[in-house]
Amino acid sequence: xxxxxxxxxxxxxxxxxxxxxxxxxxxxxxxxxxxxxxxxxxxxxxxxxxxxxxxxxxxxxxxxxxxxxxxxxxxxxxxxxxxxxxxxxxxxxxxxxxxxxxxxxxxxxxxxxxxxxxxxxxxxxxxxxxxxxxxxxxxxxxxxxxxxxxxxxxxxxxxxxxxxxxxxxxxxxxxxxxxxxxxxxxxxxxxxxxxxxxxxxxxxxxxxxxxxxxxxxxxxxxxxxxxxxxxxxxxxxxxxxxxxxxxxxxxxxxxxxxxxxxxxxxxxxxxxxxxxxxxxxxxxxxxxxxxxxxxxxxxxxxxxxxxxxxxxxxxxxxxxxxxxxxxxxxxxxxxxxxxxxxxxxxxxxxxxxxxxxxxxxxxxxxxxxxxxxxxxxxxxxxxxxxxxxxxxxxxxxxxxxxxxxxxxxxxxxxxxxxxxxxxxxxxxxxxxxxxxxxxxxxxxxxxxxxxxxxxxxxxxxxxxxxxxxxxxxxxxxxxxxxxxxxxxxxxxxxxxxxxxxxxxxxxxxxxxxxxx
Ligand SMILES: Nc1ncnc2c1ncn2[C@@H]1O[C@H](COP(=O)(O)OP(=O)(O)O)[C@@H](O)[C@H]1O
Ligand SMILES: [Mg+2]
Numbered sequence: 205x206x207x208x209x210x211x212x213x214x215x216x217x218x219x220x221x222x223x224x225x226x227x228x229x230x231x232x233x234x235x236x237x238x239x240x241x242x243x244x245x246x247x248x249x250x251x252x253x254x255x256x257x258x259x260x261x262x263x264x265x266x267x268x269x270x271x272x273x274x275x276x277x278x279x280x281x282x283x284x285x286x287x288x289x290x291x292x293x294x295x296x297x298x299x300x301x302x303x304x305x306x307x308x309x310x311x312x313x314x315x316x317x318x319x320x321x322x323x324x325x326x327x328x329x330x331x332x333x334x335x336x337x338x339x340x341x342x343x344x345x346x347x348x349x350x351x352x353x354x355x356x357x358x359x360x361x362x363x364x365x366x367x368x369x370x371x372x373x374x375x376x377x378x379x380x381x382x383x384x385x386x387x388x389x390x391x392x393x394x395x396x397x398x399x400x401x402x403x404x405x406x407x408x409x410x411x412x413x414x415x416x417x418x419x420x421x422x423x424x425x426x427x428x429x430x431x432x433x434x435x436x437x438x439x440x441x442x443x444x445x446x447x448x449x450x451x452x453x454x455x456x457x458x459x460x461x462x463x464x465x466x467x468x469x470x471x472x473x474x475x476x477x478x479x480x481x482x483x484x485x486x487x488x489x490x491x492x493x494x495x496x497x498x499x500x501x502x503x504x505x506x507x508x509x510x511x512x513x514x515x516x517x518x519x520x521x522x523x524x525x526x527x528x529x530x531x532x533x534x535x536x537x538x539x540x541x542x543x544x545x546x547x548x549x550x551x552x553x554x555x556x557x558x559x560x561x562x563x564x565x566x567x568x569x570x571x572x573x574x575x576x577x578x579x580x581x582x583x584x585x586x587x588x589x590x591x592x593x594x595x596x597x598x599x600x601x602x603x604x605x606x607x608x609x610x611x612x613x614x615x616x617x618x619x620x621x622x623x624x625x626x627x628x629x630x631x632x633x634x635x636x637x638x639x640x641x642x643x644x645x646x647x648x649x650x651x652x653x654x655x656x657x658x659x660x661x662x663x664x665x666x667x668x669x670x671x672x673x674x675x676x677x678x679x680x681x682x683x684x685x686x687x688x689x690x691x692x693x694x695x696x697x698x699x700x701x702x703x704x705x706x707x708x709x710x711x712x713x714x715x716x717x718x719x720x
Contacts, residue, residue, distance in 0.1 A: 232284050239277035246270055321471045324352045325478070332478050338486040339376055345479060346378040346454060353468055356380035357436060357457040359392060361404045362483075363450065371397045371404050371453060388434045388457070391427050402426050403441045404453040411450055413442035413472045415464040419457070438462035442472035446480045451487075454479070503680075504687050504714070511621060514575045522572035526565060533561040585620035586610055586647055589627060589656075593645060600635050602643055609648035619688060619708060623656050626681045626692065630658045630704050633677060638662025638702060653690070653707045661701040670694050681706070687714045 229235050246269050250262065327348055331341050346358035358378040361371040373392050379385055397405040402425055406414050416439045419425040428434050436457035444452035454476075540554040572578075573595075580588040586608045593606045627645075634640055640662030647656050669675060681692045681704075690708030697703045 229280065230284070230287075232281055235277055235280045235284060239273055242273040242277075243270055246273065317467060320352060321467070324348055325471065325474055328475050328478050332482045338482060338489065341482050342376050342479070343378060345475070345482075346376065346456075349454070349456060349472070349475065350378050350380065352471075353440075353456060353465075355438075355456045355458045357385050357388070359389075359455050360452055361397065361455065362452045363408070364396075368408070368449060368451075369399045371399075371408055385435055385457075387431060388427065388436055391430050391434065395427055397426070403439050404455055407441045407443050407453045407455075408450050411443055411445070411448070413440065413469040413476070415440040415469060417463060418461040435459065440464075440469065440472070442469070442476045444476050444479045444483055446484050451480065451483050500683065500686070503683055507625075507684065511576070511625075515581075518572040518575035518578070521568055521575070522578070526568045526572070529561055529565045529568060533558060533565065536561060580620060580624055581617065585615060585623060588620070588624055589645065589647060592624070592628065592631065596631050596635070596643075602634070602640060604643040604645065607644070607646045609646065610654075611649070613649045613654075613710075615654055615710070618714070619654065619710075622684050622688060622708065623654065623706060626684055626706050627656060627658065629677055629681055630706075634658075634660045634662065634702075637665075640701060649710065652710060654710055656706045657703065658705075659697055659701060659703045661697075661699065664696040664700050665694060665702045666696075688712075 225238060229238070246266055250266055328345050331344050331348075334341065342360055346360060350356065350358045357380070360374045360376040362374055364370040364372050373395060375393075377389065379389070395402075397408075399405055400409045403414060403416055403419065406424070416422050416425065418437050419439050420428045420434070420437060422428070425439075436459060438458040438461050439455060441453050441455035443450040444454065454472075536554060536558050540551065540558065543550045543554060577588055577591060579591050590606055590608070593604045596602065597604045631643075634643055638660045640660035643658065643660045645656070645658050647654075649655070670678065673679075678692070678694065685692050685706055685708050688708035689712060690706065693703075693705045693707075695703050
């Protein structure tokens with residue numbers, strides 16, 4: 205266009221229009237090329253324009269146009285530079301924001317994990333201090349760890365009694381999907397582990413938590429060798445410690461191969477010490493159970509020995525002493541007859557001696573009966589109770605009736621003795637404490653039990669008296685019944701008075717048979 209106009213007409217200002225695309229151009233090279241092109245065109249315009257115009261005017265115009273082009277180009281370059289800086293600053297800021305967001309997300313995750321671990325440790329500490337059954341506490345803890353790690357299977361191994369070189373599997377498990385790990389559970393139940401063997405054995409030897417990424421590829425995991433697919437892959441385990449001593453190992457399994465998680469392992473260390481206290485309590489409880497069992501056996505043995513002694517003494521007194529007295533009485537009456545013929549004065553004394561020997565015979569019989577009524581050995585429990593009821597009635601004046609509903613069911617002598625002795629203790633209590641006027645006794649059998657119910661119409665026993673640790677008579681009754689898998693129930697009757705019901709199992713051996 206410049207070339208079509210006469211010289212000086214274009215005034216060179218046309219090239220300023222290059223400013224506009226320059227302003228819009230994002231590329232600095234484009235701006236420079238446009239500026240150079242504008243300048244070249246400006247110069248060419250001078251040569252190719254049709255003549256006309258004043259020379260100084262024309263040159264001034266061309267120079268001005270050149271400056272304008274340069275200025276526009278410089279401005280464009282400056283703007284472009286500023287734009288670039290702005291973009292760089294924005295990108296930098298965006299990257300920083302991105303970084304901070306990631307950092308924040310990470311620390312949030314860490315915080316959540318820490319909260320979860322703190323919650324886990326707290327829950328386990330609380331459970332450890334609760335007084336619920338120890339096995340329940342242990343399975344609760346296994347369940348919590350499974351939930352925390354999001355692993356589906358957990359189990360407890362305990363060290364064998366008194367030796368810290370062997371681990372025995374327990375029945376304490378947590379299985380998220382019941383039935384899914386049956387094979388592995390079955391193998392575990394049959395696999396005690398020596399120190400250093402398998403995952404738990406390694407924990408027992410190191411005293412530290414251990415992790416296996418894939419047990420099926422581990423050379424030291426015997427349980428994986430038994431069947432092709434045991435259904436578990438990754439495993440971790442940690443020791444339960446009492447002081448420095450490992451007393452148990454808790455193991456956990458996942459169905460996938462998982463890389464070790466240091467955080468989980470660190471928390472498990474803490475939990476292991478916490479659970480040590482639970483196992484310490486379990487050991488104390490086991491020991492106390494054993495002592496209690498021994499005490500119970502001792503009590504039972506004592507009763508047995510007492511019974512044997514009573515039977516022997518009763519027999520001795522009855523058979524020997526009573527026979528001796530009868531002979532003395534016989535001899536005395538003969539002597540009495542002989543003396544009566546010669547010396548009537550002695551008759552009074554011999555009569556006195558005869559009365560005394562009668563009394564002695566009666567007393568010996570009573571002692572023998574008290575020690576152990578032969579009726580129990582000879583005729584059985586219902587007859588012995590019948591006799592005891594009569595004896596009680598005549599001794600105390602309390603009306604007493606007996607109902608026998610055994611329908612001739614047989615019962616062995618040991619059970620009969622137990623029931624009879626408890627019955628005697630019950631009658632003694634009625635005579636001593638109840639102020640009753642009537643007592644009813646019922647002996648009956650059910651499918652599994654022999655039952656004896658004794659009801660009086662006295663003042664009634666109180667709940668405190670039933671529960672009291674000082675009620676040793678009642679305690680003895682319960683202990684005797686327990687030997688035969690039975691119990692003694694004592695309650696206040698609706699109409700006042702006390703009902704004592706004794707149930708013992710008809711079949712089975714004594715609980716502590718063979719241990720004495
Ligand atoms: N039939 C009963 N009627 C009322 N109180 C009873 C009866 N049997 C037991 N008791 C109460 O229960 C307590 C505990 O009985 P027991 O253990 O046999 O102890 P003891 O007879 O040596 O006092 C008795 O002291 C008495 O107060
Ligand atoms: Mg008593």
